[in-house]
Amino acid sequence: MGDLKPLKLYNTRTHIVETFSPLFDDEVRVYVCGLTPSGEAHLGHARSFLFFDVLRRYLEHRGYRVTYVQNVTDIDDRSIATARERGKTYREIVDANYASFKNSMRRLGVREPDREPYATHYVPQIQAMIRSLIAKGHAYAVRDGIYYAVRTFPTYGSLSRRNVEELEAGARIEIGEHKRDPLDFAVWKFAKDGEPSWPFDPYGAGRPGWHIECSAMTRELLDPPGIGFDIHGGGADLIFPHHENEIAQSEPLMRHPPMANVWVHGGLLLFDSRKMSKSLGNFEPLSALLERHDPQAIRLLFLQTGYRKVMNFTEESVSAARVVLERLKKTYRSLQPAGASVSRANGDTLLDRVAAALDDDMNTAVALAEVLQAQAPSRDAFERSLALLGIAPDATWLVESQATLPADFIQRLATALAGEVELDGVSAEQAVERIIASRREARECRDWKRSDRLRDALATCGVDLHDTKEGTTWSVA
RNA sequence: GGCGACGUAGCCAAGUGGUAAGGCAGAGCUCUGCAAAAGCUCCAUUCGGCAGUUCGAAUCUGCCCGUCGCCUCCA
Structure with missing residues (x-):
């Protein structure tokens, strides 16, 4: 085992490459921000999860006992909006997209997470956390929801190297939002007409904000004592504001921050030199892309580029x-x-x-x-x-891969051969084998003209022959 | 506008102070009746440009040019 040599990892929290060591013994607890299945997954998602799959495999290879948690944001504004557009429930939208994503992950050889928590299954924990934040003065309820008061967390911005004053200058409050400070973000959104909701007394029924679910689920599944877990991962686009907000929510309630010892972020994927994203809509669904390309080739492609680098597909x-x-x-x-x-x-x-x-x-x-x-x-x-x-x-x-032969293969071959070899009642594959046999006989008689004629006939129909020491093999061009 | 990343051969890409990994494409040789395959070999005096630091720079510093990302939902 490679325990003698240190594993070096870039830590976004400290902004340097450092030696990795678990917080406790040989146990490594990993949380990776998973999919928000309000839309179909794309190749960019695949790159990220493919990397964390390799990281997980390597940690295990080094002898660590890894607990890998990857959440599912199964409720958000977009899935509600999409459901409304299509006359379906948000659950139908989310379940369909997530099933497709899981299938793609399986095809890519990404192992199943140890835990796959759905945000909607952790509403009690989320609410408990919100109550604690309110009690400590970090969150407040207003007309449209409950917000986190960013100014109450002095180190806000350290993960993403943002300056609160500069952020303030560019931020603004959207219409319909009643937060006190433009930087504040929702931890709970009160339900509007017909929106899915969960009761929350005494504040009001609604749904969790995006960031709070990860704070609540990491605490519940990886760090009940509030002393931190080992690795928190995700795509580089999550550093701000998502991960910054998670930290702001979690750390004030912990006995021993930081929330995560090491923050690992994967570089984004560009598609045709542009960022792939739900909002730009310039992406091909992952499931469709995997129909066109061998999943193992996709995996190899990503392995060839450093995981933190921007990569153009x-x-x-x-x-x-x-x-x-x-x-x-x-x-x-x-x-x-x-x-x-x-x-x-x-x-x-x-x-x-x-x-x-x-x-x-x-x-x-x-x-x-x-x-x-x-x-x-x-x-x-x-x-x-x-x-x-x-x-x-x-x-x-x-076995050497052999694509299937076209339906009219026999007819075309018969034409090309002009009756030189009997092909009645044989399958396309048998026909190829029969011609190879005839050619072998011809070659043994040093009848090169006949030999080449047979090979050329096959070539015209898209079949290439390869003579090897063990005999003749064939493939579809 | 603020912050950040990147720019290495035709293409992708590793390398962050000691004299340019690897892959794709390409070239040559060997072998084979021919072809393919296979095996062997070759393929950046140079790292966007210009200065500077240094015995030594793709690697550090400064300026410039170019591409992209984040600052709003995002893997």
């Missing part, structure tokens, strides 16, 4: 990643299966090198480079190294 880049994936598969097929006599030294160094790369602030790009450069590793070491990156060879890795 293009069709070319994913194509290159697909080629890399094919190369990995090819290498995998050539390796000695586990149990065979292999050089242990080679295998061990590969895993060590990958681990060393990940120790360096989760440098997955170097880790992947190590795997690609490895000289004859054992299949076991190769598998274990890839597993750290969340890539698991499956059954399809052992």
Whole structure:
């Protein structure tokens, strides 16, 4: 295990790369801000959760007992608005989008969180926290809701390096909001006509603000004593205001701040050089994108860029990643299966090198480079190294992929062959095999003209032949 | 306007003081009847530009140019 070497991680809270160590023994408690399924998930979400999946795998590889919590913001203004537009309930909207997201995560090989708390299941805890904040003078109720008074938290802005005075200058109060200070944010919104709501005496029925749910759920699931948990993660766009607000809500009620020891943020993803976001609407739903691209290629693509960097997604880049994936598969097929006599030294160094790369602030790009450069590793070491990156060879890795042949393949082939080979009553695949057999006979007789004629006929119909030491294989062009 | 990030080969990208990882694309060689595959080799005297600090700079400092993000919901 790599416990001897320190794991370095960039901590947004301290603004430096530092050595990671759990607050208690070998236990690591992680909270990652999950999806708000008011709309469909996109590739940007995937990049973030893919990274935290790798982080989680690596923490476990180092021997830590990891508790990974990822919430679901299953109530918010947008899901209510969307439901209204489509004549559905917000629950229907949220459930459909979340199910789609979960399916995409599964296809990408992202492991299930240990806990997946829904905001609406923690209303009592949220309300208890709001009561405490009011009692301590950090929150106040007005006509439209209950707000957090930012000015009561002196270190507000330290995570995002914002200056409260400067924020004040740019902030403003929207119409219909009755907060006392433009910087204040809602912890509870009173319900308007027909909006979903939960009773909250004596203040009034309504729904939680976005930020308070994370404060309440981290406390409930990871830190009941109020002494902090290990890692809080999310996309870089959550640093301000979401995470700043979480801190402001949580820390005044804690015995020992900080709320989270290490804050980890993943860089945003650009799509065609522009930010993908719900409001810009310039995104393709993740579920649709995964129909077009191999999920493992997507995973490889993200591994090649530092997790904190802004990354631009293009069709070319994913194509290159697909080629890399094919190369990995090819290498995998050539390796000695586990149990065979292999050089242990080679295998061990590969895993060590990958681990060393990940120790360096989760440098997955170097880790992947190590795997690609490895000289004859054992299949076991190769598998274990890839597993750290969340890539698991499956059954399809052992066979060369063969796309399906078109429906009119037999007809076209018969035309191309002009009766040279009998094809009656055979399937498309059998036809290919039959021609390969005929060609082999021709080659044995050194009848190169016939041999090339058969190969060309297949090529015209989109099938390429590859002669190898073991025999002839084929693939669809 | 305020704050911040980034700019490394045709493309993606690692590297934050010691002389440019890796991938894609491309080129050559070997092998094979031919082709493909495979194996081997090559592919940035240079890191947006200009100054400066230093024995030494892609890495530090200053200025300039360019791209993007955050400041409002956002992974």
